[in-house]
Amino acid sequence: MLGEGILKGLTETARNFLGSYVNKDRLTTVQFPEERLPQIEATRDFPFLVYDGSDWQAGLRCVSCQICEKECPPKCIYIEKSKDKKPDVTGKLQFYPTTFDIDISVCMSCQICVEVCPFDAIKMNVEFEMSSEDRFGGLLLRKEQLAKSNEYYNKIHPTEAAAVDAALAEERAKVEAKARQAAEAKAATPAPVAAPVAGETK
């Protein structure tokens, strides 16, 4: 008979309509600024720079090797390498970026920069409310805007950050052990074999 399916459809929409007032499951919309879904841990959008310690200028892990700049597919990273060297958090002398800009209007969140970075200096952020009225200046992030503390990194990506910290600590321990060994060797035989290592630890 004509009209059977229509009636079936009408009951379904009526159930949806009335049900939406009593049953939360029938209203799947999240009303964004007031309600937010919990973020999953693997969320990522734009890169930021990690620094250790409390002073971002001193603790920046980036040594300005410019690998990320070269690897970036849309070429949104711009780095100027410093002429001089500054001690990093372990006290080793390193180059540092005088300028580190990321144009997030160009960035495509591919995470290649994070994967190529040998120093774990660049990581992916979860900050997404970055709308700006100035599409050139407002979306070009400078070094000071990009620098975020390691604690912040630990907060947004706990598992990943813990792994990174463990790896870094292990490496530093290895370096220190090596240095100690070298120092012991130096103490035993004062030959200038471990000069570069000594230079590093100075």
Added chain:
Amino acid sequence: MTISFLLLAAITITGTAAAMSLKNLVHCVLALTLGLVGLAALYLRLGAQFVGFTQILVYVGAVAILAAFAIMMTRSAEPSELSRSSSIRFSGTLIALMVFAVLAWAICSGTSALQVPGPQPEASVHQIGLALMHLFVLPLEVIGILLTAALIGAGVLAMDETRRAQ
């Protein structure tokens, strides 16, 4: 000669004259509807409500739309040359003018007895229905048959020949 009559007459004449002289065929149809609406208003003014609204329903709602459809389907909306060769145009207009002159002469010399209307006659739908069912029942049936035949005939004529052959 009241102002309302002159206004409606002006609308009717402008619309129909534009319909017969504009280049773009769609404009012609739109102007025609203007003229026909003016004519319907004249019917209303004469007290023939039923005919006036039937005029709008049939001419504006059906005939004008049909003509517009035909124009679209025959791709003649693009303006072409205004009309036939100038001699035909001239003689056609001349014939029309002569017809008008003869008619106007006849009207002006003949109808002096009927210049003043009687009291407003009643032409309610009820009376029209009764007249259609009593005195005019045969013409009504004939019109019914004619319209049915026209409906079927128009459908068959407009149908694609390949589909008709199937």
Added chain:
Amino acid sequence: MTPMSAYLLLSALLFSIGLAGALTRRNAILVLIGIELMLNAANLNFIAFWRYGPHPEALTGIMFAIFSISVAAAEAAVGLSIILAVYRHSRTTDLDQMNSMKG
């Protein structure tokens, strides 16, 4: 009050406009519209004579106008479908080019 001759003159003018259009235009659709206009002029005459005539209660003029409108509607439908059929054959609605029967 408007004299009846005003209505009759108006209808005569309408008729002439329709006639002129039917005689001078090349497009078949417009010729059909011209014929419709002439029918309408006749309708106006019917209504005017009904209103000003001696026996308006007989409704003859109105009846004539109603029948005339229905006939005109049928005529328009059939005429336009004929134009469509012709167009399908000759790809034109120009009356001057429909001359295949010309000797």
Added chain:
Amino acid sequence: MPEMIDQIFVLLKHWLMAYVPGTLQPIASAVLSVVPVLIAFPLLFAITTVLERKGLGRMQNRYGPNRVGPFGILQPMADGIKSLTKEDIIPRTADQAVHFLAPVMLVIASFLVYAVLPIGKNMVIANLNTGVLFFFAVGSMVELSVFMAGWSSRSKYSLLGAMRAIAQMISYEMPLVLASVVVIMAAGSLSTVTIVNMQASYTRIWPHWYVFTPWGLTGFVLFMIAATAESNRCPFDMPEGESEIIAGYYIEYSGFKFALFFLGEYLGMFATSAMAITLFLGGWAAPFSFLTWIPSYVWFFAKLLTIIMAFIWIRGTLPRLRMDQLMNFAWKFMLPLSLINIVGAGVWHFMPAGFARWLIVSLLVVVSCALLSRGLRRGKSFYVRTYRFAS
């Protein structure tokens, strides 16, 4: 006292008219009748848009607009300000005059039909002898404005949309008129006021609405389906199918003219709904004799809102029809059924009152409906669709 409240607007008008000098009386009377309608129905349009969006949202498991004002009820104002301040773009190749006239004519035609709709007892702008005919005659002018809009925009989408709209409107106008013929037969009048007065009486508590007869019910259903098609609403919104031809005939319009099209469309919907109420649902008459103390205009607008809700419900439920389904439905189902319905109304009129005529007329309608729906289904060959390139 209820009588007084019922007639309050009529009395108010008479009271105001007493202060108007004699020469201005006709004009003042017209203005006083027309202006309330010109205010009430656009207001109803504003309310309907927000109700429709909220209702549709709930049916689709989402909130509707709920940002502007409490529960989003000020959304129409925001929309209005937006469309008023938007740039009015006219396509370069468009036919300027026709492009401008189309929305104006649509709105004028949509407003004109309200002249014959009785929105309460003694509340009608013009009690025309040929009211129903006037309604359909002026309603048919909408088609012309749709054509003007579609053609003058010089866009393929709008021309296609206009062609679809006109084909659909012409096809569904016939069942619309034929469905209302049964009421005209029963009432013996084309005047809307007379038709409502015929229905505003009661046997015990039950009203004499035409919808409570077999032919009346069939006529009502046919009228509502045809009215849905006539006002281009879902599931008959082929002319403006958003996913195919974007907005159909008014795609090239922007700013306030677009809003005018929207207004015209909704006004047309209200007008046909109000006509359905007038013809079948007793107009302003109360549904039970003990409820007559509620003012008549309240009943009218309550019925109108109910029908609008039904429209929204239908829109939230049904998918869009295909063009051939649309045409087949109009010509192979609606038209024959409405003709049979007229025969049924005639049989009803000439049979003695009683159970027998109920049975016969109901059987006539139900059997023909079943046969016609079988006929619609026949000739349709279902087959399993294969997607050659997908798998």
